Amino acid sequence: VIYxxxxxxxxxxxxxxxxxVVMLGEDILDPYGGAFKVTRGLSTDFPTRVRxxxxxxxxxxxxxxxxxxxxxxxxxxIMFGDFVSLCFDQIANHIxxxxxxxxxxxxxxxxxxxxxxxxxxxxxxxxxxxxxxFLGLPHLRVVAGSLWHDPVTLFDGFLADDLPVLHIEHxxxxxxxxxxxxxxxxxxxxxxxxRGFPPTVSIRLVAREDCSLTVVAYGYQAELARRVLExxxxxxxxxxxxxxxxxxxxxxxxxxxxxxAATGSLLTVEESTGGWSWGTEIAAxxxxxxxxxxxxxxxxLASARDVIPSAPDRxxxxxxxERQIEAAVREAAA
Amino acid sequence: MTASLETLDxxxxxxxxxxxxxxxxxxxxxxxxxxxxxxxxxxxxxxEGLLNGTTHACIGQEADAVGLMEHxxxxxxxxxxxxxxxxFLAWTGDAFGLLAEIMGKPAGxxxxxxxxxxxxxxxxxxxxVQGGIVPAAAGxxxxxxxxxxxxxxVVFLGDGTLGEGVVYETLNLTALWQLPLLLVLEDxxxxxxxxxSLNLAGDIAARFTAFGLPVVEVAGTDVLEIEAAAGEAxxxxxxxxGPGVLVIHTYRLCHHSKNDDHxxxxxxxxxxxxxxxxxxxxxxxxxxxxxxxxEVDDALEDCVTRARRL
Numbered sequence: 001v002i003y004x005x006x007x008x009x010x011x012x013x014x015x016x017x018x019x020x021v022v023m024l025g026e027d028i029l030d031p032y033g034g035a036f037k038v039t040r041g042l043s044t045d046f047p048t049r050v051r052x053x054x055x056x057x058x059x060x061x062x063x064x065x066x067x068x069x070x071x072x073x074x075x076x077x078i079m080f081g082d083f084v085s086l087c088f089d090q091i092a093n094h095i096x097x098x099x100x101x102x103x104x105x106x107x108x109x110x111x112x113x114x115x116x117x118x119x120x121x122x123x124x125x126x127x128x129x130x131x132x133x134f135l136g137l138p139h140l141r142v143v144a145g146s147l148w149h150d151p152v153t154l155f156d157g158f159l160a161d162d163l164p165v166l167h168i169e170h171x172x173x174x175x176x177x178x179x180x181x182x183x184x185x186x187x188x189x190x191x192x193x194x195r196g197f198p199p200t201v202s203i204r205l206v207a208r209e210d211c212s213l214t215v216v217a218y219g220y221q222a223e224l225a226r227r228v229l230e231x232x233x234x235x236x237x238x239x240x241x242x243x244x245x246x247x248x249x250x251x252x253x254x255x256x257x258x259x260x261a262a263t264g265s266l267l268t269v270e271e272s273t274g275g276w277s278w279g280t281e282i283a284a285x286x287x288x289x290x291x292x293x294x295x296x297x298x299x300x301l302a303s304a305r306d307v308i309p310s311a312p313d314r315x316x317x318x319x320x321x322e323r324q325i326e327a328a329v330r331e332a333a334a
Numbered sequence: 335m336t337a338s339l340e341t342l343d344x345x346x347x348x349x350x351x352x353x354x355x356x357x358x359x360x361x362x363x364x365x366x367x368x369x370x371x372x373x374x375x376x377x378x379x380x381x382e383g384l385l386n387g388t389t390h391a392c393i394g395q396e397a398d399a400v401g402l403m404e405h406x407x408x409x410x411x412x413x414x415x416x417x418x419x420x421x422f423l424a425w426t427g428d429a430f431g432l433l434a435e436i437m438g439k440p441a442g443x444x445x446x447x448x449x450x451x452x453x454x455x456x457x458x459x460x461x462x463v464q465g466g467i468v469p470a471a472a473g474x475x476x477x478x479x480x481x482x483x484x485x486x487x488v489v490f491l492g493d494g495t496l497g498e499g500v501v502y503e504t505l506n507l508t509a510l511w512q513l514p515l516l517l518v519l520e521d522x523x524x525x526x527x528x529x530x531s532l533n534l535a536g537d538i539a540a541r542f543t544a545f546g547l548p549v550v551e552v553a554g555t556d557v558l559e560i561e562a563a564a565g566e567a568x569x570x571x572x573x574x575x576g577p578g579v580l581v582i583h584t585y586r587l588c589h590h591s592k593n594d595d596h597x598x599x600x601x602x603x604x605x606x607x608x609x610x611x612x613x614x615x616x617x618x619x620x621x622x623x624x625x626x627x628x629e630v631d632d633a634l635e636d637c638v639t640r641a642r643r644l
Contacts, residue, residue, distance in 0.1 A: 022480065048480065054510070056503035059469045063507065066473015066487075069459070070411075072480070074473075089500075093463045094470060102454035103445040 003147060004174035008038050010151040014075065015046050018159055022067055023050045024060050025077030035079045036115050036174055057083050061090035064110040069098060073159055074110050081116030081168065082128045095164045096140040107162035111155075117170040117220055117271055118319045123310035127319075129272040129303075131168045135249040135281065142249040144168040144218040147179045148189065148201040149246045157198060168248075170220035170271075187230065192255035198246040200255040205233045213240035213333040214259040216282060217269035218248060221320060225269050228325045238333055240267075248278055253285065260286050266298040267332040271320050274302035301328045349633035351427040358404075359617045362557045364626045365403075366396040366611050369420045371634050372429055373588070376419070376436060376450075379638070380592060385436055389450040392420040394555070394587030397610035398520050399424035401560035402488075402580070405568040408457070409485040411478075413471040416451040417520075418460035421490055426455050430637045439644040465491075465498025468517070472504045475513035479575075486571055488516045493534060494525030496541065509545040512576040516567060517542070519579065522586040527596055542579040553583035555610040 001009075014021045023042065025034065029052040033040025043050040053060050057078055064074035078084050084091075091112070098108040118127035134142050141163050145151060158165045179189070191199035203226055204211055217225040222244040232238040241259050245252060260266045266286055268279030283298035304318045350368045352361040373391040380389065392399075399420040406412070406425070414421040422432060428443070435442030436450050443453045451462040461467050471489035478485040495501060496519075508515050525533045539549045548570055552563035560582060567580040585605045589595035595602070606612075615623055 022476075051511075054503065054506055056500075056507065058466075058500040059472070059503035059507050062466060062469020062500060062504065063473035063476060066470040066475070067477050068473070069470065070474045070477030072477050089463060089466055090469070094461060094466050097452075097461075098454075098459075101444065101448050101452045102459070103447050105444065105454045106459070 001178060002175055003145065003178050004036060004038050006178050007145070007151050007169065008040060008042070010155050011039060011075065012042060012045070013152055014155055014159060015042065015049060018073055020071065020073040021049065021075060021159070022072050023075050023077065024053050024064060026053055026055055026060075026079050028052055028077055034077060036171065038174070039077065057086035058090055061087035061095065061110070061112060064112070065090060065095045065098070065108055068095075068108045068110045068164075069106055076110065076112045078112060078114040080126050081114040081130055082125050084112070084114050084130055084134070084166070087112065088133070091134065091140065091164070091166065092137055096137050099162065100139050108164055109158070109162050110164045111158050111167060112165070113167045113169060115169050115171045115174070117172060118308050118315060119172045119220075121310050121312055121315060124307040127308040127315070129168075129270070131166065131248065132270075132272045132277045134166050135278055137249070139163060140249070141165045141247060142168065143198065143247050144170070145173060146201070146219060146222050146244050146246060147173065147176060148203070148244055149198060154198055154246060168219060172220045173223070176223065187226070192258065194252050194254050197252035200252060201244040202241060202255070202259065203229075203244065204239065204241040205230070206239045208241055208259060208262045211239045211241040211263045213265045213267060213329065214243060214256070214263045215240050215267045215269060215329065216243045216245070216256060218245055219271070221269045221271050224320075224322050225325050228322050228329060232326065232329060238329070240329060240333060251282065251285070253289070256282065256286060257289055261290055261293055264293065264295040265332050266294070267301060267328055268298070269301045269320060269325055269328070271303055273305045274300070275305060277302050296332070299328055299332045301325065346427040347429070347633045349629040350429060359614070360622060360626065362400055362561070363611070363614050363618055363623065364630060365400045365424055366557060366614065367627060367630045368429070368634075369396040369399065369423050370611060371630050372423055372432075373419060375634055375638060376433070377592070379437070386438065387449050388591045389436065390417040390591050391588045392417050392586070394605070394609065395520055395522060395584050396420055397555050397557035397560050397614070398518070398582050398584060401557045402518060402564040402568075404561050405565050406486070406488065409483065410457060411471075411474050411485060411487050412458045413467045413474070413487070413489045414458070414460040415464065415467060415490055415492065415495070416462045417492065418451060418453060418490070422453060422455065422458055422460070425458050428455065429634060430640060431455070433637055433641045434644060437641055437644070439641065441644050464495045465500045468501050469504045469507075472508050472513055472515050475508070475515040476511065478514050479511070484572065484575070486514050486516055486568065488518060491517060491519045492525070493519070493521040493523065493530055493538065496534060496538065497525070505542065505545045505547060508577045509547055512574070514571060514575055515577045516571050517547075517577070517579045519581045521581060521583045524586060524590070524597060526590045527594065539581055547577050547579050549579040549581055551581040551583070555584055555608045555613055557610055557614050
């Protein structure tokens, strides 16, 4: 089953399992079913709880906030991750604030889902990975879907928790098959993590002690990193452990620290623009925690600090791809 | 402090809100006087150095909240803004909780985290960013609609808030979905230091009617006129189980927050002639009025004394 379908099935599951779930978003009604078809079929079966909205991202987030304050479990879709900028005030000054600033008297468990990332030629304002601007906001969870995290488990976790969530869905994951345990892949897939966090997935072809590098990546970049590492392992016996967290912020440090302590080298991979990013935060923290135990300074791979061109060749030069990952892995594994 | 004392402290003080069955004119006057004296007390405590941060007094606008509250009931929900003290006090009467909050005490409404403009109580919330509370209030109205309950969601805006885009997004959604949301717009003519003439194009009511939202408009500071207009607006919302707007053209007699008033002195002085307390006080027997004034002052003094001990 492809990721988009798994996600749609998950949303259907939440509507069936929890009468408090209400979905808001632009163009999510059937027969269209959302710009990326994730919500297709839901409005037909849940007409009052799956609602199309005007082109009003701030109001989508704000109305979701009110629903959540009143005991509902809104799951909002923002059509493109780029448009989450229009929700920033609602997320930073309202949704993530209410619980803490009212000293715990209320909760505001809004889930905002948004398709992000490039690779489809949509150009400068429909291709970005803006999630880095939300990382570190107190009382907000930022979670990125991957092929190795079962969306049902993730969303059940969101609904069981009282914190708001920004859920990032890379567009290029939608048509890919989700991985299940015992896949055809040669790799060993493990899970590690602390209480209260979604598991961090570990993918490697050899024992951790035989890996010369830990690569940390999320979303679609994690799939690209897996392809690169599998190729390098088979063709050149260059072994690295790939760690794929679902939750970007707050970070579950323990599984990352355990791996990097064993391999002695860290490379982070993300699609957002370089600098002030997820990767720089991880590099700084692990560099500090494991100072003296690393073979080399941590490496951070991110996309060019530029707009994302629409032209395919120029877009490929701008965004992190397999070529850049391979070069960074070779350097960091040395 | 023990739980029982806490409960005692939070009990509605009849000296501030009026005993059950108090005649309407006396009750309205008492509550306006309560809000006025609370705001003056807070400003005095600031001068004394007992408070930190900031506050936005609603002196001159007391009749808005007091008149409206005559028509709201349990099950309704209020969302207010930076200038929220009057709304909160008229709804709950909890002077001690708010004072302790503004003083930054653990016994405050939000343990001192929220301060003057971020407060929460049953059926009441406020937040300090302009405009952003409007969709949240609409979301609460949507929740009421989905539940099939008859609760009304009420949100307070100022004329300055009409500069925020999210307000119009919400007006559109509210009208489309016929949400049980009452928007109460207090137009006090000044957005912080900037007059409406530099901030606001066109007509205020027309902004709402453009979305098909019914508007009740009242100009002035007479609490009876405001109470009647609020009654009409609330009754309309309840009858339609849908949205409505109450526009009140009023005036802020005090500064925006603290010591920041650069408005023409003559303009403000002229407006003091229409002080809502003065306008309404003539309807009361002078002795009765003096008695109410004394009770309110005594009750607030008790509050301050208790709060100082925290």
